[in-house]
């Protein structure tokens with residue numbers, strides 16, 4: 001592999017499920033790698049022992065696989081730049097820190113047990129560009145300690161942290177591929193901690209050591225990390241290493257242009273899976289969150305996304321998470337999904353319901369999804385709208401449906417008549433025969449077909465509206481249709497008779 005090869009990484013911290021923002025970062029890295037024939041590295045940043053969990057590591061793998069984002073190197077995939085779990089790289093971080101100490105680029109800080117690096121405050125993170133003017137960070141005076149003073153602290157049992165020496169008079173320039181040139185006065189950065197007193201490397205330091213060791217060529221990550229970049233550049237500089245190129249991709253906001261939160265609905269990839277969104281649609285949607293292929297085309301195949309993805313197409317302004325657009329997109333993907341595929345995925349979702357419904361054999365489910373495919377926005381809607389199809393048991397008619405179509409003795413009389421007409425039908429119970437039977441009955445009795453159809457629909461679906469009733473009855477089958485009709489007649493006979 002030549003030195004100019006594209007190597008990018010997705011570096012999640014496994015402290016939670018994969019957020020849509022994280023998935024978008026993974027996706028942009030994946031698209032960039034695939035577009036350039038490069039390599040995608042998955043690095044699990046699990047150094048924060050207190051917050052990380054193996055369960056979340058697995059959840060992140062599962063979410064990426066579901067989205068069909070594959071990586072070339074990683075904890076499970078292996079590769080020549082491992083280990084790929086950051087906690088296994090602790091010694092490498094310590095050795096690198098020792099080098100900087102020997103060069104005088106860092107100094108020992110005895111300020112306190114946990115002089116942790118200051119994170120951007122909430123306000124800074126919320127600001128549109130992450131660059132709001134910040135107060136000069138307070139600096140400790142440990143840089144000026146004499147060897148004797150340091151020995152005394154050590155003798156008193158104080159373990160030192162390591163702090164980067166930053167010349168406050170200079171500036172650090174980030175030449176970002178998306179944001180352009182951004183200058184940070186070093187005085188706003190201050191001498192920052194790279195290794196805690198317990199020997200643990202902090203994020204900015206570990207990321208630099210690992211990105212360098214893994215020969216990462218481009219760091220593509222969320223905008224919230226732009227403020228970390230000058231610190232990382234100072235670390236590259238202290239080692240005399242060539243930094244990678246940086247591309248900070250725009251923040252994702254809700255429709256009110258605020259940070260995406262739980263209140264905006266699902267924010268984790270697994271939630272979208274459970275709701276019955278298609279991974280293809282979610283990938284298409286996320287690809288357009290901060291990237292534009294130019295022109296108005298919104299539905300792109302994977303091949304098109306890969307062929308057209310460039311950093312130049314990444315926009316600077318915040319990306320708005322538009323739920324309506326995602327629903328529309330999902331519907332478009334649902335419509336064109338081959339029937340056997342749609343059936344298999346619907347069954348998968350049905351199997352995760354509790355209790356698992358009893359009528360989920362593939363031929364039956366295929367007939368249902370064919371009927372609902374054009375109407376539903378998600379697989380979840382197919383499962384919910386079609387719930388009465390997936391059980392052979394009784395349905396509980398909705399009170400408003402009863403009130404509307406089954407409240408009179410006449411309507412119950414029509415239901416009894418249609419029940420008897422259907423009972424005389426052949427067992428195969430196909431839709432056109434059912435239709436002929438009901439229309440024939442209407443003609444014979446001088447009633448409108450609707451007089452039979454409405455109460456029948458309530459009886460067999462429990463609802464006032466449904467897809468075409470002849471097809472619905474046919475799919476349910478003769479036994480279930482008659483049993484549900486009888487149940488309604490029996491149940492209502494009491495109330496109407498009173």
Ligand code: GLU
Pocket residue numbers: 011012013045207220221225
């Ligand atoms: N572990 C960091 C995160 O999840 C990675 C940031 C980076 O890509 O450098 O935010």
